[in-house]
Amino acid sequence: MKPHPCGFRGDARHECVCTDVKVLSYRSKLSGPLLDRIDLQVEVPAVPYKDLKAETGRVDSALMRSRVLGARTVQTERFTGTNIRTNSQLSGKALGVYCPIGEDCHRFLEMANQRLGLSARAHTRILRLARTIADLDSMTDIRVEHLAEAINYRNLDRQGAS
Numbered sequence: 001m002k003p004h005p006c007g008f009r010g011d012a013r014h015e016c017v018c019t020d021v022k023v024l025s026y027r028s029k030l031s032g033p034l035l036d037r038i039d040l041q042v043e044v045p046a047v048p049y050k051d052l053k054a055e056t057g058r059v060d061s062a063l064m065r066s067r068v069l070g071a072r073t074v075q076t077e078r079f080t081g082t083n084i085r086t087n088s089q090l091s092g093k094a095l096g097v098y099c100p101i102g103e104d105c106h107r108f109l110e111m112a113n114q115r116l117g118l119s120a121r122a123h124t125r126i127l128r129l130a131r132t133i134a135d136l137d138s139m140t141d142i143r144v145e146h147l148a149e150a151i152n153y154r155n156l157d158r159q160g161a162s
């Protein structure tokens with residue numbers, strides 16, 4: 001979706017002239033329960049052509065591929081003997097079993113929840129995402145940094161709170 005009615009927000013070359021009321025009415029067309037069902041909400045700014053064709057700073061896709069394959073292998077092993085295949089299918093009790101978090105993580109989530117007013121669904125998605133990010137990092141335990149990154153991928157939740 002366009003982040004704004006005008007499509008220019010965050011674009012250095014064009015100015016956004018939307019009024020607050022216009023933006024609110026645009027955003028309100030996306031219901032909270034709908035947004036809750038989307039795992040990743042990431043703002044992607046307009047990319048100038050010179051950056052599109054630049055070779056430098058590109059994510060090494062071979063490296064990324066090997067990390068993703070590694071994370072899939074970890075999940076296959078984790079869920080052996082269950083109906084679950086990937087972290088994205090975790091819910092309810094299984095979430096607590098496979099995504100245990102420590103006291104520092106609980107404190108962090110509590111703080112984030114106070115600031116952002118996250119729904120129960122958003123909370124579940126953040127935990128699943130953090131599990132996947134930890135898997136990509138080859139970490140056994142979910143850490144605060146993984147939760148923080150997961151919350152970063154919930155862009156629209158964060159904007160809704162401001």
Ligand SMILES: [Zn+2]
Binds near residue numbers: 005006007009016
């Ligand atoms: Zn705008």
